[in-house]
Amino acid sequence: MAKPKLELTWIGKDEEIKLEPRILIEDTEKSYGDPKSENMLIHGDNLLALKALEQDFTGKIKCVYIDPPYNTGNAFEHYDDSVEHSIWLSLMRARLILLRNLLRKDGFICCHIDDSEGPYLKVLMDEIFGRTNYLTTFYVQVRYPEKTLKQDMAFHKEIEQIHIYRKEYGANPNLNLADSSFDKFSFYIKEKKPGKRIVLGGKDVDVFLEGEYEIVESEGSENGLKEIWATGTILDGNSSGRFFRDNLSGRVATDGLGVLYKVYGIGDDKFSYRYFTGPKKANATKGKYFQGVPIAQLKDPDKKQSLPIENYYDLAADFGNCRQEGGVEFRSGKKPEKLLGVILKHFSNEGDWVIDSFVGSGSTSAVAHKMNRKWIGIELKDHAYTHCLLRMRNVIDGLDKAGISKDVSWNGGGGFKFYELALSLLRKDKYGNWVIDEKYNANMLAAAMCKHEGFKYFPDAEIYWKQGKSTETDYIFVTTSFMTVEQIDKMHEEMKPGESLLICAKAFAPECKDRFNNVTIKKIPQMILGKCEFGKDNYDLNIIKANDQAVDDVEDVE
């Protein structure tokens, strides 16, 4: 019997979605700024768009931030947010799997959500990314109760969550950095007489009874010691904690209260010993240890010190005031640039690819751009034009002075390309037969067939039948004309030894088949039928009509 696994199940979880690998068509009128820019703003459903990106971006994205509809049963001004629970889970699952494929091994995904689906999303992400790759959840204060205009609810929704996963073990976030200083190394221990030597846990230990030593607190220096309580996670977390737990925590009965232990051969500082103290009062169990300045810090005192990343952020004021950020008003779940700044600071570096497939008003793209990341933003609705386009133009022109602009001294520059998701390659004719959609011109058809067959569309400047390649010697040619034997013979003559060719033709002479070992000929559209779903454009999360309750009623915050 198969080993049962811990998982979340729902109606339709195992239904397979066979996505059509669409092409993306650049709308050069809408692309903006530096023509060499690789940044992409895509209008269309993100499931199809992520599939479209698969060929070029698998394993390339450093940071995913997504802020999907929360499925709260509320209708926002710009999108409906109420989807039956199972459908929401199915659609999120499909998108998360595609996003996972796009991530680099050292990449991260950060998924913003509220309480409605937060715990379900966590379990779903555990399954897709692996529980061991769960890093943390950021808890974000998004409003204060006294600033929320709506008072007719039983509970205030003050906190939202961001579940954060890495793609694989070894992906390390950028920790907080602080100037290293000796300030905390401010304790000095004076031994008034020699201690009594014992051996504990295989180490020499000098025991000083109360009155035989003195601990003085003064100004921090490279010779000072930092006081650390040996409790909680410390007891497992490092060698001093473990030494205390295993050898000193039960010594009161033997040594008495208020004892100092000098343990030899432990620690990463310049001292050959480390001091510990046991409990001072009856019934107390806790002790402390005294750590010197780590040798690494002594050797390079200017080196910044790494500090853990906080997992609570009070951004209520920023949430209240971000409506106009980027020069575009968007009341439906817009996130402040400051939040995206925190995410991108910790989970990406300059030059990395960042993607947001629910980009809304374009906050992630704007922040990624200002922080010198490369970005992809995907938006289903028309605010791809009315908001993202406008906002990114403002950013590039240096007109956007809001959000993080000041913090990063943003003055403009760069560019992006605007893409539309192509229509489905096939449509049904009046007899119910699948035919190539007439809106596909020859180049689009060739590019689409390349995607279907796993070739990179890369038309050769000289040899017309080399329209794409899967390796340096394996080519594809796509045509809607009738292929004759003479044409195949001519192509074969031009082929170099070791080269192979796949011809996708609407029709061909029967003798073309199996004419040459290194030339395969297949019929379109028959060769791709059944491989994926054609003619389906709606993979939208907004399936069920929501009730019309606005959620984002928050006063501006001073």
Ligand SMILES: C[S@@+](CC[C@H](N)C(=O)[O-])C[C@H]1O[C@@H](n2cnc3c(N)ncnc32)[C@H](O)[C@@H]1O
């Ligand atoms: C909460 S909003 C994101 C807001 C964004 N973080 C910001 O700061 O502006 C979610 C967005 O996802 C978009 N969306 C919903 N379903 C989508 C889909 N299937 N494909 C692409 N975008 C989608 C909605 O239109 C909406 O703009």
